[in-house]
Amino acid sequence: MSTLLETRKLTKRFGGIIAVKEVDFKVEKGVIKGLIGPNGSGKTTLINCITGVHRPDEGRVFFESRDITGLPPHRVAKIGIARTWQIVRPFKKMTVLEAVMTSALIRVKDLSVARSEAVDVLKLLGFTEELMNRRGSDITLVQHKLVDLARAIVLKPKLLFVDEIAAGLRPVEVEGLIDLLRRVHRELDITMVVVEHLMTFIMKLSDDIAVMHEGQLIAEGSPEEVAKNPRVVEVYLGMRV
Amino acid sequence: MLRSLRRREFPRGNYLWIVVNGFEYFFASGFPGSVRVFIASLPGLSGLHVTQKPLIRIKDNNSNTKTHHPRVNTRREVNKFKPTIYLQLIASNYRSVTGLYLRLIGLVVLLVAMYIAFMTSKYYLLFTTNLVFFAAIVLAWNIIGGYAGQLDLGSAGYMGVGAIVSSILSNNIGLHPLISIILGGLSSALLAGAIGFPMFRFGVREVWYALSTAAIVVILNNAVRLLIGPYEYYLRVRPIKTYDELYLATSIALVLVFLLNYAVNNSRLGYYLKAIREDELAAEAIGVDTRRYKLLALMIYAFIVGSLGYLYVVMIGYFYTYRFFDTGISVSIAILGIIGGLGSIEGCLVSAFLLRGVGEYLRTSLAHIIPGLHLLLYGAVLIALGVIEPEGIPGIARRFTTLLKTTKRPMGGVK
Numbered sequence: 001m002s003t004l005l006e007t008r009k010l011t012k013r014f015g016g017i018i019a020v021k022e023v024d025f026k027v028e029k030g031v032i033k034g035l036i037g038p039n040g041s042g043k044t045t046l047i048n049c050i051t052g053v054h055r056p057d058e059g060r061v062f063f064e065s066r067d068i069t070g071l072p073p074h075r076v077a078k079i080g081i082a083r084t085w086q087i088v089r090p091f092k093k094m095t096v097l098e099a100v101m102t103s104a105l106i107r108v109k110d111l112s113v114a115r116s117e118a119v120d121v122l123k124l125l126g127f128t129e130e131l132m133n134r135r136g137s138d139i140t141l142v143q144h145k146l147v148d149l150a151r152a153i154v155l156k157p158k159l160l161f162v163d164e165i166a167a168g169l170r171p172v173e174v175e176g177l178i179d180l181l182r183r184v185h186r187e188l189d190i191t192m193v194v195v196e197h198l199m200t201f202i203m204k205l206s207d208d209i210a211v212m213h214e215g216q217l218i219a220e221g222s223p224e225e226v227a228k229n230p231r232v233v234e235v236y237l238g239m240r241v
Numbered sequence: 242m243l244r245s246l247r248r249r250e251f252p253r254g255n256y257l258w259i260v261v262n263g264f265e266y267f268f269a270s271g272f273p274g275s276v277r278v279f280i281a282s283l284p285g286l287s288g289l290h291v292t293q294k295p296l297i298r299i300k301d302n303n304s305n306t307k308t309h310h311p312r313v314n315t316r317r318e319v320n321k322f323k324p325t326i327y328l329q330l331i332a333s334n335y336r337s338v339t340g341l342y343l344r345l346i347g348l349v350v351l352l353v354a355m356y357i358a359f360m361t362s363k364y365y366l367l368f369t370t371n372l373v374f375f376a377a378i379v380l381a382w383n384i385i386g387g388y389a390g391q392l393d394l395g396s397a398g399y400m401g402v403g404a405i406v407s408s409i410l411s412n413n414i415g416l417h418p419l420i421s422i423i424l425g426g427l428s429s430a431l432l433a434g435a436i437g438f439p440m441f442r443f444g445v446r447e448v449w450y451a452l453s454t455a456a457i458v459v460i461l462n463n464a465v466r467l468l469i470g471p472y473e474y475y476l477r478v479r480p481i482k483t484y485d486e487l488y489l490a491t492s493i494a495l496v497l498v499f500l501l502n503y504a505v506n507n508s509r510l511g512y513y514l515k516a517i518r519e520d521e522l523a524a525e526a527i528g529v530d531t532r533r534y535k536l537l538a539l540m541i542y543a544f545i546v547g548s549l550g551y552l553y554v555v556m557i558g559y560f561y562t563y564r565f566f567d568t569g570i571s572v573s574i575a576i577l578g579i580i581g582g583l584g585s586i587e588g589c590l591v592s593a594f595l596l597r598g599v600g601e602y603l604r605t606s607l608a609h610i611i612p613g614l615h616l617l618l619y620g621a622v623l624i625a626l627g628v629i630e631p632e633g634i635p636g637i638a639r640r641f642t643t644l645l646k647t648t649k650r651p652m653g654g655v656k
Contacts, residue, residue, distance in 0.1 A: 051526065053522065053526070072525070073522070073525040074525050074526075074529055074530045074531070077525075077526055077527055077528035082526075082527070083526055085523065085526075089520040089523035090519070090520070091516060091519035091523070092519060093515070093518075093584070094515055094516070094519060098515070099516070099519075101512060102512040102515070102516045102529075103527040103528075105509045105512050105513070106527060106528040106529065109509065111509070136519070151523075151527055155528060
């Protein structure tokens with residue numbers, strides 16, 4: 001397996017706080033990689049640094065052995081790194097279909113081709129025709145998250161960051177999401193990094209897990225290994241009193 | 242019955258369709274054209290369905306959506322007999338070509354009808370020209386303000402620059418008026434590019450963008466006054482001689498701007514701009530070069546407004562002055578665009594015609610009684626609109642449609 005994404009000593013500070021500290025993060029091609037850690041451990045900041053939302057203070061980011069450090073988000077997206085947002089960023093005055101079409105239009109130039117591609121992706125995610133024509137202001141949180149996901153996967157990225165997609169959802173919905181993400185991974189052949197602080201979600205989904213704590217990677221390995229790692233148990237679940 | 246209606250594949254395009262007691266009346270043709278076109282041209286309103294039958298609504302959802310909204314179950318609802326007439330308005334298909342033709346014909350019919358109604362009176366004809374002119378400006382503003390979502394308060398600046406440049410070129414240098422109009426528009430677009438590039442580069446947005454653009458008008462006002470002095474320069478070259486010609490020229494301009502809006506709306510640029518309006522960072526993350534497309538939208542808008550400047554010069558009596566750079570004009574245009582619904586072509590037309598019409602009516606009927614009363618009332622109308630429906634005219638239309646369409650809709654249910 002070849003390395004798709006690699007960060008070398010990536011550091012990001014906000015004022016006096018070091019949000020991400022010398023992180024060496026690697027993603028192999030074709031896997032679902034889990035990235036976990038307690039709230040505030042720097043998971044989202046790490047993604048933001050990779051996708052160009054933040055400019056890292058130190059360190060470099062390599063994608064397919066190409067240095068992409070500090071590229072603006074739209075360039076990163078075109079290179080093949082897509083993402084979803086922890087807090088949904090809906091296009092409220094556009095219909096679901098239009099929102100996903102906008103994304104498809106980045107890759108294809110023709111409106112009707114873009115429309116059919118958007119419809120295909122939305123169907124894969126279980127949207128009915130009626131739902132596709134609803135405006136962003138008229139759909140539920142789960143649907144927003146799925147639209148967000150659809151906007152990302154219609155770009156046909158090589159790497160997809162899924163940022164806390166299960167946050168705020170009910171257990172039934174979370175189960176559905178796990179199946180859905182697996183299907184997207186399998187059918188569209190997208191390497192994924194799934195960020196989450198729900199342990200069960202990540203354990204079921206990922207092949208490989210990295211654990212962050214206070215801006216640093218503290219463990220990496222298969223779900224079983226990580227679950228047994230005493231350091232992870234300590235920082236993640238808290239010490240036994 | 243409603244169930245069968247909902248299941249039906251509605252034909253694309255616009256039509257008036259009425260069902261009374263189970264009998265359907267389909268007015269795709271044969272209905273008086275102008276009425277049909279008028280109805281078809283209203284936002285979100287292109288089919289009309291009237292029934293007096295008891296309504297049975299059956300909802301089922303057997304597609305594979307249970308993963309993300311398990312709450313929606315098979316649901317059966319029987320509404321009680323309602324003796325009132327039930328109206329259903331079917332959302333129009335904006336993308337259909339027939340829709341464009343019908344809207345275009347509707348616009349032309351409206352323009353011709355206004356001309357026929359007002360051609361006998363010079364005052365009314367000039368006033369109508371004014372309405373048409375500002376409708377064109379509002380539609381141009383729609384590109385930057387409506388689609389791209391940038392609250393631009395600089396329209397008077399771009400219009401003024403275009404007006405003065407094209408006036409000088411046609412009057413003093415002797416270029417053909419059409420060429421000078423295009424050059425006037427280009428100079429505005431260049432100015433917009435020079436202003437917009439650093440603004441978007443350094444992330445000036447939202448209120449700060451609005452303030453900066455308003456400031457540009459003030460700066461231009463002072464700069465031009467220093468440059469040409471506080472005089473009114475009358476033009477000798479006057480290609481448009483009568484009010485009728487002016488009305489024709491302005492109408493052609495409006496139709497062109499309308500078509501351009503339609504083209505932007507149905508292009509990649511339109512989709513990108515709308516995504517930028519909705520969420521700039523999200524648009525950026527799917528690969529939209531937000532800076533570039535905002536700048537493009539700004540320059541297209543400045544070009545149109547700059548080209549329209551010459552018509553403004555003609556309309557006020559063939560002179561130009563530094564007083565063109567008036568923030569009041571920019572603000573009133575932005576208001577019309579916002580009430581027009583930010584991105585709705587029909588909404589912009591309706592708001593420009595209706596609100597400027599109301600404003601002028603108030604002025605002529607009230608201003609001589611108590612000076613300023615008309616402005617007070619106009620302001621009250623604007624505030625009322627803003628409070629009742631922040632989404633403006635399309636919001637009112639949509640509210641109207643959903644009100645008529647739904648008798649009882651469960652939360653989270655399928656339409």
